[in-house]
Amino acid sequence: MFLALRELKHAKLRYFLVGLIMVLIAWLVLFVSGLAKGLSSDNASSIQKMNVDYLVIQKEADNRLNRSILSLNKLKDVQKNTNKQSTAPLGIQMTTITKKGSSNKIDATFFALNMKGFLAPDVVEGRPIDNTATNEAVADRSLKEDGLKLGDNVKDQFSGETFKITGFTKGESFSHAPVIHINFKEWEHIHKLSSDKQMVFNTIALKTSQEKAEQIEKSIKGVNVIDKSQALKGIPGYSEEQGSLIMMIVFLFIIAAFVLAVFFYVITIQKINQFGVLKAIGASTGYLARNIVFQVLLLTFISLLISIALTYGIAFILPNSMPFDLTPQLVLGSSGLFLVVSVIGSLLSLYRVAKIDAIEAIGSAA
Structure with a gap:
């Protein structure tokens, strides 16, 4: 690696410019990756965090939870095929709320569930509610940005029901x-269900095996049993949003491979005579190839460290309202893939070095 380090020291400006381009590309890849992860969480974190294996929905719902309508009888049929501890009904209602004393409207989603079941949310501030609570709710803490705090009352614009926020998730x-x-007590009030009307849900969450899930789908008429990934794809705009961002990330990696391949190939062409002399005095092709790969990996590693620092710096100053989530797993995955792409980009240079004939290279330099 002595040769690689000496060359980096000798041609500082050349490799600085190459490294700068690598920093910018890696920075863009990490930023778009963090944005994709953030948008994914902002769109579907409640479903992603659910500790469930499968979801039962109406057959005609096209895998969209908010389109599905299941009756209490369907819940009983599902429980006959498994058990009550493994099932949890869930009601979903898109709505608009207003804070008491304010006319500002806020989009929100009601999740009605058993507050003692496995779908119950973790409360990070305040206190949770139970299944007998009246006019109380637990809200996501992002609503704090809209001026809501513990103890505030919010009004559902569609039903007119008022809820006191007792805790934040x-x-x-x-x-x-x-x-x-x-809770389901308030779910009944929202939908104005009288004692003679049957409660309805949007989906039934299951903690069960694949065999049981298939059995439920076959034995109960009019339902589909889907996994969480299918449920996520059914959320409006989720697949399109993620597909666009992933396509951008893939193209950025492809561009990075081409840019690195061109840069290092041009540098290799400029050094053919030197490589010929080195081969003539006994340097093997493998030795020269290892030096090129070492240069590429070293530049890539340093560029990644700088781009990671820049990305976290930008994330620190981004507003909370911007969905951006750069997890350590995402950074490590993107960095590892970037290192692989860099090595792939150097293959053209390695091929050119392997084809160098020492006598021809020295002759052309004479």
Whole structure:
């Protein structure tokens, strides 16, 4: 690696410019990756965080939870095929709320569930509610940015019901709207259900095996059993949004490979005579190839460190309202892939070095 380091020291400006381009590309890849992850969480974090294996929905709902309508009888049929501890009904209602004393409207989503079941949210501030609570709710803490705080009353614009916020959750959103958790007692009030009307849900969450899930789908008429990934794709705009951003990331990696390949190939062409002399005095092709790969990996590693620092710096000053989530797993995955792409980009240079004939190279230099 002595040769690689000596060359980097000798041609500082050349490799500085190459490294600068690598920093900019890696920075853009990490930023777009963090944005994609943030938008994914902002769109569907409530579903992503659910500790469930499958979801039962209406067959005609096209995998969209908010389109599905299941009756209490369907819930009983599902429980016959499994058990009550493994099932949890869930009601979903997109809505608009206003803070008491204010006319500002805020988009939100009601999640109605059993507050003692496995779908119950974790409350990070304040206190949770139980299944007998009246006019109380637990809301996502992103609503604080809209001026809401513990003890405030919010009014549902569609039903006219008023709820007191007793606690806040973290990272609970659905279709880019903060989730407000309520019990089924309040779910009945929202839908104005009288004693002679049967309660309805949007989906039934299951903690069960694939075999049981398939059995439920076959034995109960009019339902589909889907996994969480299918449910996520059914959220309006989720697949399109993620597909566009992932396509951008893929193209950035492809561009990075081409840019690195061109840069290092041009540099290699400029050094053919030197490589010929080195081969003539006994340097092997493998030795020269290892030096090129070392240069590429060293430049890439340093560029990644700088781009990671820049990305976290930008994330620190971004407003909380901007959905951006750069997890360590995402950074490590993107960095590892970038290192692989860099090595792939150097393959053209390695091929050119392997084809160098020492006598021809020295002759052309004479």
